[in-house]
Amino acid sequence: KQEVTQIPAALSVPEGENLVLNCSFTDSAIYNLQWFRQDPGKGLTSLLLIQSSQREQTSGRLNASLDKSSGRSTLYIAASQPGDSATYLCAVEKDGNTGNQFYFGTGTSLTVIP
């Protein structure tokens, strides 16, 4: 069974700081890893998708890396802003019996202080 862990569970940083969120997974046989953002009481917004053959993806101030062999991914946020405050979730896509399944971590709650 795939287990996905995210640390830290919560993080508070001053505006402008660079930060790193961590995600680890137990089974390296994955198709991809996605990072999502969730605002309180809302659905999830996909931020970045890294396919298993890739090492990293970038979108604006966000950079995500993937090391499949060690079962780790990091999400780097540069020059953090108060609007970045949200919960960040990682999810891995893995082959199921008749289709693919996504396994989520419990998230990192980020607060960026103005």
Next chain:
Amino acid sequence: DAGVTQSPTHLIKTRGQQVTLRCSPKSGHDTVSWYQQALGQGPQFIFQYYEEEERQRGNFPDRFSGHQFPNYSSELNVNALLLGDSALYLCASSRDGLNPGANVLTFGAGSRLTVL
């Protein structure tokens, strides 16, 4: 282009009742997955529907059932509600047939269920 829409947004039920939640997938998507997200937890996979059939199922009891219609929309039904069923229920859509690993999930805003 409408994304994934879910209804209702909030609802309150009592123990033992039944509930139906609805989801319309993003245009061009044909696969719908349902997730349960308890407070402070990550989403847990309930099941996935494709071509009007349940294709994958997570570790949820038979009280949780679903349906997919020819227009790809989907329903989640929960019978004999328990207090522990209180959660945010998320619907996600995707398009089947993409290369494995390119499957970007699009989520709806969720239905918040409170069981009293």
